């Protein structure tokens with residue numbers, strides 16, 4: 252065995268411990284957040300409006316001060332070692348914050364300088380090429396399309412070569428095509444080892460992109476889970492059966508399956524755990540036949556992350 256075979260756990264890219272934030276108004280936006288983001292993962296933070304996502308990101312980036320708690324970025328304390336910690340992170344905020352009359356090149360180059368990095372024209376060129384902005388390097392921001400402006404925001408955030416990228420609602424209000432393009436870009440960044448934390452309202456985005464999902468509601472993390480495990484654990488499958496003649500009343504012989512009957516009695520729905528050893532489907536189909544119904548059609552439906560999310564947020568409130 253060589254040294255490289257040893258699986259040494261990497262320290263977290265972001266570590267948040269006991270974080271709280273009470274705004275001057277007395278409003279408690281975060282109450283006791285603990286979170287660890289692994290290096291190289293895409294972590295999606297999901298939550299309804301006002302849940303505290305932007306507050307959390309702003310604290311990690313040193314824009315807002317926490318009331319209590321501690322945050323480190325690649326081991327650097329965001330309060331005691333602010334400059335070093337902040338250099339680890341690139342932030343793409345929700346709002347476009349680029350000077351309209353600057354060129355793309357100047358905007359991105361200037362941003363790098365702000366982090367005390369020495370100029371590196373080759374890196375900036377590569378970055379602009381990767382983001383399909385190279386042809387626009389001399390264009391003024393004001394002349395760019397919305398999608399390109401967003402890309403400039405990403406180039407700006409990556410200008411100082413951070414290993415952690417925060418995307419605060421990266422695809423809010425963008426069209427489907429640009430959304431897919433952004434996802435592609437995020438994946439490419441991850442392939443290069445960049446750790447990505449994104450906040451989103453769009454469940455589809457988390458479902459598509461994330462390795463792990465965190466759900467925040469009313470200033471508290473209500474769940475952190477691997478996406479696949481989450482969908483396996485909480486996701487249910489439904490079998491919808493069209494029956495004839497219509498079932499006006501469920502016979503007691505079918506009680507075991509806790510079926511849902513449509514109002515007109517033509518469909519019966521069975522909800523089950525598809526991962527279970529025995530789904531009970533074969534017995535159900537036999538029992539339906541024995542009860543005098545013919546099965547005219549059947550389909551299955553997988554509960555989505557959206558169903559899971561809605562039920563989580565509902566049960567926490």
Ligand SMILES: Nc1ncnc2c1ncn2[C@@H]1O[C@H](COP(=O)(O)OP(=O)(O)OP(=O)(O)O)[C@@H](O)[C@H]1O
Nearest residue numbers: 274276278280298299300301302303304305306307
């Ligand atoms: N400066 C402030 N002073 C007082 N309350 C604030 C301040 N900033 C945010 N809040 C409140 O804190 C709560 C969390 O806000 P935050 O912007 O972090 O939520 P969010 O999850 O990012 O929401 P959204 O998805 O709508 O962007 C909200 O109720 C908001 O009104």
